[in-house]
Amino acid sequence: NAGVTQTPKFRILKIGQSMTLQCTQDMNHNYMYWYRQDPGMGLKLIYYSVGAGITDKGEVPNGYNVSRSTTEDFPLRLELAAPSQTSVYFCASYRGGATDTQYFGPGTRLTVL
Amino acid sequence: AQKVTQAQTEISVVEKEDVTLDCVYETRDTTYYLFWYKQPPSGELVFLIRRNSFDEQNEISGRYSWNFQKSTSSFNFTITASQVVDSAVYFCALSEEGGYQKVTFGTGTKLQVIP
Numbered sequence: 064n065a066g067v068t069q070t071p072k073f074r075i076l077k078i079g080q081s082m083t084l085q086c087t088q089d090m091n092h093n094y095m096y097w098y099r100q101d102p103g104m105g106l107k108l109i110y111y112s113v114g115a116g117i118t119d120k121g122e123v124p125n126g127y128n129v130s131r132s133t134t135e136d137f138p139l140r141l142e143l144a145a146p147s148q149t150s151v152y153f154c155a156s157y158r159g160g161a162t163d164t165q166y167f168g169p170g171t172r173l174t175v176l
Numbered sequence: 177a178q179k180v181t182q183a184q185t186e187i188s189v190v191e192k193e194d195v196t197l198d199c200v201y202e203t204r205d206t207t208y209y210l211f212w213y214k215q216p217p218s219g220e221l222v223f224l225i226r227r228n229s230f231d232e233q234n235e236i237s238g239r240y241s242w243n244f245q246k247s248t249s250s251f252n253f254t255i256t257a258s259q260v261v262d263s264a265v266y267f268c269a270l271s272e273e274g275g276y277q278k279v280t281f282g283t284g285t286k287l288q289v290i291p
Binding site: 094096103104105106107108111113119121151153155157164165166167169170 | 180219220221222223226267269276277278279281282283284
């Protein structure tokens with residue numbers, strides 16, 4: 064199993080540009096998450112999904128959109144990038160059981176200039 | 177509102193010393209979940225443990241142990257006989273729901289283990 068994969072690893076955007084961060088998991092997990100981590104801080108939840116076709120907002124959803132058309136993929140879309148979106152983005156997945164482990168992707172470091 | 181406080185910003189220990197990372201939480205719910213995560217210098221995130229509020233038994237996993245005390249709203253993490261590979265930022269987190277949807281993270285404690 065590859066686990067959770069994210070692309071790209073690094074990206075520099077100009078203000079106002081858009082992009083999609085890709086996240087794929089091959090563990091058939093129902094739950095998937097997008098977090099952002101600002102320097103020196105813990106993670107904040109952007110969006111999450113409890114299964115294909117079902118998504119919901121987390122703590123900091125403004126400026127982002129998601130979709131979940133398949134169990135495997137959970138892309139995060141940034142529209143009109145702003146410097147405040149400079150961060151490291153982590154995707155994670157979890158099967159759904161009471162003691163199940165949450166798995167993280169390697170992260171995408173995004174800089175908006 | 178839920179809150180997680182990790183008062184120790186940075187800790188340095190010499191290899192083989194024991195070290196305890198503190199975590200204090202606030203929640204109004206009687207059912208909640210506590211977590212610890214590790215973030216090594218390479219930047220990836222590693223899930224360490226999840227504990228629900230009804231299970232106050234201490235957990236031990238190798239050199240790692242966790243002490244959950246509802247009376248003091250604390251969920252402390254101890255590393256016994258620390259090793260250089262334990263150097264990382266450790267995050268404590270809290271969720272008032274069963275999944276990871278509403279998790280609030282602390283600001284992390286940076287642990288440096290000196291050889």
